[in-house]
Amino acid sequence: MSLYAQQVDTGVTQVQTNDEMSPEERAFQARIDAGIRIEPKDWMPEAYRKTLIRQISQHAHSEIVGQLPEGNWITRAPTLKRKTILLAKVQDEAGHGLYLYGAAETLGVTRDQLYADLLSGKLKYSSIFNYPTVSWADVGAIGWLVDGAAIMNQIPLCRCSFGPYVRAMTRICKEEAFHARQGYDLMMALCRGTEAQKQMAQDALNRWWWPSLMMFGPPDSDSVHSAQSMQWKIKLFSNDELRQRFIDQTVPQAEYLGLTIPDPALRWNEECGHYDIGPIDWEEFNSILRGNGPCNRDRLRVRTQAWEDGAWFRDALTAHAEKEALRKAETEKAA
Amino acid sequence: MNEWPLWEVFIRSQHGLAHKHVGSLHAPDAEMAINHARDVYTRRNEGVSIWVVKASDIVASSPGDKEPLFEPANNKVYRHPTFFPMPKEVKNL
DSSP: OSSOOOOOOSSSSSOOGGGSOOOHHHHHHHHHHHHBBBBBTTTTOOOHHHHHHHHHHHHHHHHHHTTTHTTTTTTOSSSSSHHHHHHHHHHHHHHHHHHHHHHHHHSSOOOOHHHHHTTSSSSSGGGGSSSSSOOOOOHIIIIIHHHHHHHHHHHHHGGGSSSSHHHHHHHHHHHHHHHHHHOOOOOHHHHTSOOOHHHHHHHHHHHHHHHHHHTSSSSSGGTHHHHHHHHSSOOOSSHHHHHHHHHHHHHHHHHTTOOOOOOOOOOETTTEEEEEEOOHHHHHHHHHIIIISHHHHHHHHHHHHHHHHHHHHHHHHHHHHHHHHHHHHHHHHHH | OOHHHHHHHEOOOOOOOOOEEEEEEEOHHHHHHHHHHHHHHOSSSOOSEEEEEEGGGGGOOOOOGGGHHHHHHTTOGSSSSGHHHHHHHHEEE
């Protein structure tokens, strides 16, 4: 699975035609076509519900696991200013995960189940978070490229068909703009620094460029579930369309930094008004999806440990709440 | 362990405005729900006041009742000021 909305199994092999739909399904589709949002208590096809649960929870898991690569640098940030910025950003990622879990739960799945499915590996998170953050420049590259690609994916979702998802995405997009800017700001600082610092920024771009392009998911020709998701308006643009927009906006940003995009085939195509790129190594992408990325096992190990280490604290909060409730009941009885 | 109850969170963004629903969260009790709501929903000065309500305490109308509930208002156009066209010569109405 890839990022967010870009590759989610819809459980269908082909899109239903209007004739094949039941009257309920037809009314549902008509409502979506008219741009009227679906709310949790409204009737919806089971496949729509299941696809959305998968899509939103995968997205939530990505936010939660996405804290780890950057969390790696909190204690080693070069200045107090950068440290407080990074702390705020990582805290935002936790918040984004929570907004999205909340949206998924409105579809009738429990938080504990969602979390158990992440830890068991049953539900995926974005492949991008299985790469390591080996230098401080990676924090900048993630904000600039990974969050930049995420924004590209997420802005259309602010107009998708499911109300709670729309509301969560609207909040998230507002906060993501800070993430992308602080990343670019960090890259600017490095690129205006010593030769070694600039080299560090270039090295980070070299390693994060291709994985960022892969975040948009496989080429449209291989994307089997897109048509159904588009009909349901839980995906609004194709993978290749969004990827191209990201490339077109990012290349000039790299030029401003004085960095080189690691693609010898990259060139401006005057005729179509876009950048052409070289071939993407989808074998690497698929290998990470199969669990063979540099950090797959480590990410889940750390999440599982955090969940287990927090058990005593969750238990204590529950015990305190129960004790307080009992005390209150006794006071009321005595009164 | 049973899951912590779900709380719906309402935030007043400025004095003078109503509290508005912003989302939900899990917490063992009301006090923790307020603490979590502060962290999750007001990281950028979004609020001056927080309400939390246990989701199970909210009574909602059902989508199936939409017609009987809201249909009666549909044919009462005279409740809107635009139902009464005013002559151009008449001002301030």
